Amino acid sequence: MAAKKMFGAADASILVTGLSRSFDDGVTRVTLKRISQTSIIGLTYPPTWSVSLLSMTIVATSMMLCVDTCTTQLQCNFFDKLRVVSLLRNSIKLALKQLKNWMAPEKAKTSLTTFPASAEIVSEPLGVVLVISAWNYPFLLSIDHVIGAISAGNAVVLKPSELAPASSALLAKLLEQYLDSSVVRVVEGAVTETTALLEQKWDKIFYTGSSKIGRVIMAAAAKRLTPVVLELGGKSPVVVDSDTDLKVTVRRIIAGKWGCNNGQACISPDYILTTKEYAPKVIDAMKKELETFYGKNPMESKDMSRIVNSTHFDRLSKLLDEKEVSDKIVYGGEKDRENLKIAPTILLDVPLDSLIMSEENIWPSPSNSHESFDMIRSRPKPLAAYLFTHNKKLKERFATTVSAGGIVVNDIAVHLALHTLPFGGVGESGMGAYHGKFSFDAFSHKKAVLYRSLFGDSAVRYPPYSRGKLRLLKALVDSNIFDIFKALLGLS
Amino acid sequence: MEGMKETVEESLREMRETFASGRTRSLKWRKAQIGAIYEMVKDNEDKICSALFQDLGKHSTEAFRDELGVVLRSATVAINSLDKWAVPKHSNLPLLFYPAKGKVISEPYGTVLVLSSWNFPISLSLDPLIGAIAAGNTVLLKSSELSPNASAFLAKTIPAYLDTKAIKVIEGGPDVATILLQHQWDKIFFTGSPKIGRIIMAAAAQHLTPVTLELGGKCPTIVDHHTISKNIKSVVKRIAGGKWGSCSGQACISVDYVLIEKSYASSLIDMLKPTIKSFFGENPKESGCLSRIATKQHVQRLSRLLNDPRVQASIVYGGSIDEEKLYVEPTILLDPPLDSEIMNEEIFGPILPIITVRDIQESIGIIKTKPKPLAIYAFTNDENLKTRILSETSSGSVTFNDVMIQYMCDALPFGGVGESGIGRYHGKYSFDCFSHEKAIMEGSLGMDLDARYPPWNNFKLTFIRLAFREAYFKLILLMLGLKR
Numbered sequence: 001m002a003a004k005k006m007f008g009a010a011d012a013s014i015l016v017t018g019l020s021r022s023f024d025d026g027v028t029r030v031t032l033k034r035i036s037q038t039s040i041i042g043l044t045y046p047p048t049w050s051v052s053l054l055s056m057t058i059v060a061t062s063m064m065l066c067v068d069t070c071t072t073q074l075q076c077n078f079f080d081k082l083r084v085v086s087l088l089r090n091s092i093k094l095a096l097k098q099l100k101n102w103m104a105p106e107k108a109k110t111s112l113t114t115f116p117a118s119a120e121i122v123s124e125p126l127g128v129v130l131v132i133s134a135w136n137y138p139f140l141l142s143i144d145h146v147i148g149a150i151s152a153g154n155a156v157v158l159k160p161s162e163l164a165p166a167s168s169a170l171l172a173k174l175l176e177q178y179l180d181s182s183v184v185r186v187v188e189g190a191v192t193e194t195t196a197l198l199e200q201k202w203d204k205i206f207y208t209g210s211s212k213i214g215r216v217i218m219a220a221a222a223k224r225l226t227p228v229v230l231e232l233g234g235k236s237p238v239v240v241d242s243d244t245d246l247k248v249t250v251r252r253i254i255a256g257k258w259g260c261n262n263g264q265a266c267i268s269p270d271y272i273l274t275t276k277e278y279a280p281k282v283i284d285a286m287k288k289e290l291e292t293f294y295g296k297n298p299m300e301s302k303d304m305s306r307i308v309n310s311t312h313f314d315r316l317s318k319l320l321d322e323k324e325v326s327d328k329i330v331y332g333g334e335k336d337r338e339n340l341k342i343a344p345t346i347l348l349d350v351p352l353d354s355l356i357m358s359e360e361n362i363w364p365s366p367s368n369s370h371e372s373f374d375m376i377r378s379r380p381k382p383l384a385a386y387l388f389t390h391n392k393k394l395k396e397r398f399a400t401t402v403s404a405g406g407i408v409v410n411d412i413a414v415h416l417a418l419h420t421l422p423f424g425g426v427g428e429s430g431m432g433a434y435h436g437k438f439s440f441d442a443f444s445h446k447k448a449v450l451y452r453s454l455f456g457d458s459a460v461r462y463p464p465y466s467r468g469k470l471r472l473l474k475a476l477v478d479s480n481i482f483d484i485f486k487a488l489l490g491l492s
Numbered sequence: 493m494e495g496m497k498e499t500v501e502e503s504l505r506e507m508r509e510t511f512a513s514g515r516t517r518s519l520k521w522r523k524a525q526i527g528a529i530y531e532m533v534k535d536n537e538d539k540i541c542s543a544l545f546q547d548l549g550k551h552s553t554e555a556f557r558d559e560l561g562v563v564l565r566s567a568t569v570a571i572n573s574l575d576k577w578a579v580p581k582h583s584n585l586p587l588l589f590y591p592a593k594g595k596v597i598s599e600p601y602g603t604v605l606v607l608s609s610w611n612f613p614i615s616l617s618l619d620p621l622i623g624a625i626a627a628g629n630t631v632l633l634k635s636s637e638l639s640p641n642a643s644a645f646l647a648k649t650i651p652a653y654l655d656t657k658a659i660k661v662i663e664g665g666p667d668v669a670t671i672l673l674q675h676q677w678d679k680i681f682f683t684g685s686p687k688i689g690r691i692i693m694a695a696a697a698q699h700l701t702p703v704t705l706e707l708g709g710k711c712p713t714i715v716d717h718h719t720i721s722k723n724i725k726s727v728v729k730r731i732a733g734g735k736w737g738s739c740s741g742q743a744c745i746s747v748d749y750v751l752i753e754k755s756y757a758s759s760l761i762d763m764l765k766p767t768i769k770s771f772f773g774e775n776p777k778e779s780g781c782l783s784r785i786a787t788k789q790h791v792q793r794l795s796r797l798l799n800d801p802r803v804q805a806s807i808v809y810g811g812s813i814d815e816e817k818l819y820v821e822p823t824i825l826l827d828p829p830l831d832s833e834i835m836n837e838e839i840f841g842p843i844l845p846i847i848t849v850r851d852i853q854e855s856i857g858i859i860k861t862k863p864k865p866l867a868i869y870a871f872t873n874d875e876n877l878k879t880r881i882l883s884e885t886s887s888g889s890v891t892f893n894d895v896m897i898q899y900m901c902d903a904l905p906f907g908g909v910g911e912s913g914i915g916r917y918h919g920k921y922s923f924d925c926f927s928h929e930k931a932i933m934e935g936s937l938g939m940d941l942d943a944r945y946p947p948w949n950n951f952k953l954t955f956i957r958l959a960f961r962e963a964y965f966k967l968i969l970l971m972l973g974l975k976r
Contacts, residue, residue, distance in 0.1 A: 024860075082953065086960030108903035113565070117897075119904050124886060126909070203910065215697050222693035225686060225707070227914045230700065245937040255945050293946040377512075390937065399932050401514075403599060411592070411935030420583040421594050421931035426601070427678065431702040433929065445886065446916075448904035452894035454723035454871075462733050463771040463781035465553035473557050 007189055012196040015185060019128045019155040022182040028125060028153045084140045087417060091144050094419055094436060095151040102151070102440045108448070113476055118451045123444040125153030126227075127203030132194065132217070134208040135163035136265055141208045141231075142171055146184065148439030149206070155183040159197060161209075162190040202226050204443060208266075211428050229432030229442050232425055234382030234405075235270040238412070239372045239398070241389035242278045249388040249410075250285040254293060256386075256412025266429075267384040267406075267413050273372035279348065286346060287331050299334055313337060320345065376402055381427035386412055405429050493667065500671050503660050507603045507630035510657045516600065516628045519578060523571050525625045525654055529618055530567040532653040533560055536645070540614055543641035547613065548739060549784035549818075558738055559615040562899075566619050569902055569919060570626045577626070577923045585933075588959055592935045598927035600628035601702070602678035607669065607692070608635050609683040610786055611742045613642035620681045621659070623922025629679070630658040634672060637665040638786050677701050679926060683744075685838075686911050693914075704915030704925050707908055708838045709865030710748040713895060714881070716852045716872035717756040720893070727871045727893075728763040731844075732771065734869070734895030736822045740783040741842040742790075744912075745867045745896050748839050751855035754848040761824055761846065765809055768822050777819045784818040785841065791815045794841040797834040798823070806845075830858070852877065859885050864910035869895045888912050 022028075108119040129149050133142040142160050149156040158175065160168040172186040187193055198205075198220040207217045208231040221228045238253055257269045274282050317335055332345035376385060385404035389395060395409050405425035408415050415421055419436025434442045460469045460476070515521055533540065540560060541552040550558075583594040604624050608617040617635050624631040633650070635643035647661045662668060673680075673695035682692045683706040696703045713731060720727055734747035741747075752760055772779040785791045795813050798804060803825065804811075810823030825845040828834055835845060849855050852872075859868065866888040870881050873893075882890060888908040891898045898904055899918075907916025917925045943955040951970075958967045 082956055083960070086957065090960060108901070110901055110903060114897055114901045117894075117901070119901055121905065122882060124883075127886075211700060214700060218697035218700065219694050222690055222697055225689060225693065225705070225911055225914065232700070248937045248940045251940070251945055295947070388937070395934065399597065399930075400517075400599075403602075403928070404930070406931040406933070409932070409934040410937050411933070414589070414592075414935065415594070415931060415933040418583075418585060418589070418594060418933065420585060421933060422596060422929055423931065426928040426930070428700055431700070433931075445909045446905060447882075447887065447909075448889035448898060448901075448906070449882065450889070450891040450894070450898045450901055450904060452892060452897065454720060454726050454893050457726045457729060461557075462729060462737055463551070463554075464773070464779065465551045465781055470553045470556055473553065473561060476561075 007187060007193045007196060009196045009199055012187075012193075012200050015157065015187070016128055016200040016202070019157065019183060019185065023125075023127055023155045027180070027183050028150070028155055084137060087140060088143050088147075090417075091147050091419070091439075095147055095440070098437065099151055099440075102437055105449075110450075114450070114452070116453045116455075120449050122447045122449055123152070123440070124447050126443060126445050128155045128157070129204040129206065129443060130197060130200075130202045131156060131158045132205070132207045132209070133158065133160045134266075135161035138164040138167035139171065145206050145208075145434070145439070146175070148434055149443045150184065152440050152443035154203070154443055156185075157197065158184075158186045159194060160186065160188065162188070204228070206432075206434075206442070207231070214430065229424070229434065230430040231266065231423075231432075231434075232383070232428065232430040233266040234380055234425065234429035236267055236382045236384045236386065236404075237372070237376045238269040238272045238386040238388070239376075240272055240274040240278065240282055241387070241391060241394060242275060243390050243394075244388045244410075245390075246281060246285050247289070250282065250289050252388075252410075252412045254286065254289050258290075258294070265413070267416065269386060269412055270382070273375060283330055283346060283348065290331070299336055310337070373398065373402055376404075381405070381425070381429055383425045383429040384408060384413070384415070403427070405433075493671070496664070496668060497671055500662070500675065503632060503662070504603065504675055506657055507632065507660065510655075511600070511602050511630045515655075516625075516630055516658055519574055521655075522625055522628060523574055525659065526567050526570050526574075526622055528653040529622060529625075530564060530571075532649055533563050533567075533614075533618070536649060539645060539649075540642070543645045544614065544639075546641040547639040548611070548786065549780075549782070550739065551781050551783075554738065554781070554783065555614075559612055562615040563618045563622070565900075566622050566902070566918075566922075570622050570923070573920065574626055574923075577920055580932075586962055587964060588962060589935070591939070592933060594931065594933045596929050596931050598627065598923065599930050601926060601928055602629060604629045604631050604679040604681065604926060605672060605677045606631055606633045607672075607680070607682045607684065608633060610636035610638035611739050611744075613639035614646070616683045617642075617646055620683075620917065620922070620925075623917055624679075624681070624926045625659065626923045627926035629926055632660045632662060632672070634662045634664065634669060637663065675699075679703070681917075681925070682706065689913070704907070704917065705913045706744065706906075706915075706917075707866070707911065707913040708744040708840070709887075709908065709912040710835075710838050710862055711745055711865045711867045711869065711887075712855070712859050712862075713747045713750045714852065714855045714868075714870040714872065714877075715750055715752040715756070715760065716870070716874055716877055717753055717760075718852070719873035719877075720871050724763065728760065728767050730871075730895050732764055732767045735844050736768065736771065736782065736842050738783075738896065740785065740820070741844075742783070742786065742840050743896070745899060746840070747844065747869060747895050748865070749835070749845040749847055751847050751849060751852070751858060753852050754850060757826060757846055757848045761808055761826065764824060764844075768809070772822065776822055777814065777817060782822070782842075785820055786818070788815055788818065790841070791818055791820060794820050794839075794843065797837070797839065797841075798843065800828075800832050800834070803828045803832050803834055810843075836862075853880070856880055856884050864888075864908070864912055866908045866912040867891060867896075867898065886910070888916075
């Protein structure tokens with residue numbers, strides 16, 4: 001097999017130039033115009049882009065089968081696979097159904113100050129955008145963003161994560177096969193390729209990954225004044241109040257943690273906060289439900305995902321092996337390096353300054369705290385913060401005083417599936433948001449348009465300036481008709 | 493500098509403490525602060541106008557129109573609308589999630605940094621400040637050292653009117669900015685040039701700080717003589733006002749250059765000349781209605797742009813420069829070469845190039861060769877041309893049949909795209925600019941579906957498939973045992 005040619009700066013430049021040309025030729029836009037003119041999307045002769053979106057549905061479904069048969073490095077459990085495909089299909093269906101509404105200009109109200117005028121806000125594509133995806137949900141975090149970019153009318157380059165190489169290869173193959181490659185391209189690779197891509201001028205960069213690399217991406221974007229959306233991570237805390245339905249709480253935490261790629265998700269519960277008195281009850285409930293879900297021997301359970309690769313495995317291992325941490329294990333702790341499996345592990349009262357509590361780790365560890373809200377606030381803002389309680393006042397306080405990308409009360413991670421809520425971080429957990437219309441908006445420029453009449457020009461606007469003009473201006477600023485009349489009549 | 497470093501650290505510490513105390517979250521506090529800004533401007537109109545006259549030679553009417561008036565209006569709108577802006581937005585959730593509820597609340601970022609500019613030192617400081625306060629943040633404002641009197645006014649007067657533990661002012665130049673940028677802010681709002689914008693964003697990247705950059709660009713003005721000839725007088729006045737009437741062309745949304753069909757160029761010039769005279773008299777330098785250029789360096793820059801012999805040859809009006817008096821005469825150029833420096837850099841001065849085309853439709857092509865500007869202006873009644881401009885060009889905004897006035901429309905977002913900036917503000921957009929939109933979902937502990945949890949079986953899988961598709965009828969059948 002011939003050695004794969006390295007994708008370098010020159011290749012990146014050619015790629016972007018080609019895509020820009022297609023974008024300028026109106027490939028992504030003309031069809032959008034046609035969409036807005038047809039009353040039903042995807043009529044008898046469906047425009048290119050809508051075929052693209054429909055094709056994605058086929059892609060998504062076929063991926064379901066492919067993932068089963070190929071030996072991917074990341075073997076997610078079946079539920080995860082099902083969820084990914086379903087989320088993608090819903091995303092596509094929503095875009096197809098709503099696009100006409102999303103694209104419609106938004107009327108803006110004008111005031112007396114600019115009378116006579118009419119104003120509107122028009123959504124336009126940004127141009128050629130770059131999507132850099134992550135390894136934990138390689139299909140979801142690639143295709144969902146590509147859907148957003150295309151529906152907004154952009155040309156897009158996707159760079160999937162090299163840490164999920166089979167998924168990356170499959171994405172490259174299927175996207176080029178089904179979609180219009182003059183406007184949608186995939187570049188596979190690692191640091192070299194990403195660096196080459198980042199040196200080009202993009203109209204937007206959408207990055208999903210770690211805070212550390214997020215900084216690198218934003219710094220590169222700064223050179224070209226490229227706006228970015230950064231979907232990063234953070235330690236998502238779960239506060240478990242004693243006034244809650246413990247069985248439901250614990251089931252949801254487990255499903256949200258170990259059920260989601262074995263904790264390898266940006267909004268996985270990272271650590272649990274509960275009171276000293278309540279902790280034993282929480283731990284017991286968790287042990288019981290973990291056994292119900294994964295059986296007595298979780299390492300053998302088919303429903304548990306692997307760790308993505310040995311580097312991550314070693315990192316997690318090290319976190320567990322730290323002296324102060326290893327003796328806090330109250331459940332689990334088994335590791336199998338060969339199969340890259342770590343059993344669901346619960347730690348109690350890990351020191352707050354241990355490595356496991358300071359890195360974004362993906363381990364649960366109930367620690368005790370009366371001032372759990374303060375504890376959360378003393379740490380970098382997470383992507384999600386969770387609270388389980390029946391107490392209305394506590395819910396109110398949590399929602400208003402804890403800052404996070406998103407807050408979920410009495411459930412875990414489900415807000416990911418909601419297209420009516422913006423999904424994004426704040427502070428260390430990121431900037432920008434997406435999902436549903438928010439994706440369309442993330443990849444659009446909202447252009448302000450003002451229509452003015454050529455009639456009726458007020459001399460007040462122009463030099464030479466005088467006291468009379470000043471009076472009228474003051475009245476105009478207040479949009480006060482009475483004052484305006486007074487000024488015009490020279491009475492004020 | 494050591495002293496400055498300590499001042500910054502101490503200020504940050506105090507602002508963060510104030511934010512953590514929760515005081516700025518109260519809508520009452522925010523309205524009181526914004527009300528105080530209103531009072532401050534109203535009480536000190538004369539002082540402000542005097543400072544602006546000293547810094548830029550601005551006439552008090554221009555100062556009111558472009559700065560004081562803007563701030564007063566912004567404050568009024570914010571106070572009247574804040575309750576509405578702060579209301580959580582409820583979201584509909586799919587039936588499957590019933591009885592869960594979803595909403596989005598706007599929460600302040602925390603402690604934010606506003607870096608202002610020299611050309612409109614009062615409004616470009618206070619307007620973003622109003623937005624930051626409305627959203628509930630604590631704010632540090634760094635005013636520009638190139639408008640020292642306005643800067644001194646702000647530094648002295650803001651502490652007398654506003655909550656000093658939450659809102660602070662720092663004066664200084666690039667060295668102070670450098671110190672400020674080394675620290676972590678929850679948001680940075682910058683108005684200035686693209687060159688500095690890059691530096692700001694790169695510094696912000698180190699801390700993952702979101703930014704709003706209000707930059708500039710060459711704002712082109714298309715004049716479609718065919719369709720507006722009846723109102724040509726208004727058109728000419730508006731263009732002249734948009735070039736020379738506001739800070740002598742030193743505004744991010746100033747008319748930068750005009751595009752017109754060759755056959756009409758000379759009549760346009762013939763109308764512009766008397767218009768300039770009507771604005772500024774025979775001797776604009778002494779008129780008192782034409783602002784000065786900011787500094788000698790800025791005059792030298794404009795001088796350099798004009799010194800290109802090909803550009804010199806294109807001067808049809810004006811062209812004189814008095815560096816001592818920081819004066820550049822209102823100047824008109826006819827067809828300077830498109831590859832000259834003046835046609836590739838934001839002019840930011842009282843020089844107006846008129847670029848002729850054979851057909852006005854060609855103007856779109858010329859605009860597209862340049863970076864996306866903050867605004868595009870077009871005087872036309874041709875609907876086709878309007879549609880082409882809207883769909884084939886990109887800019888922060890487009891205004892038809894007028895110039896600069898989009899700034900006054902606070903229902904429209906004000907911001908750039910590409911080289912002209914990131915983010916937007918004005919009106920509610922200012923509030924949003926300084927807020928984090930936090931999604932809140934509240935699930936129910938009461939209803940729990942076994943199908944959500946492992947161990948998996950066929951029933952659960954079918955259930956989940958149908959649930960995702962929101963095929964409720966089939967779901968019911970499944971649960972009743974009538975579907976497999």
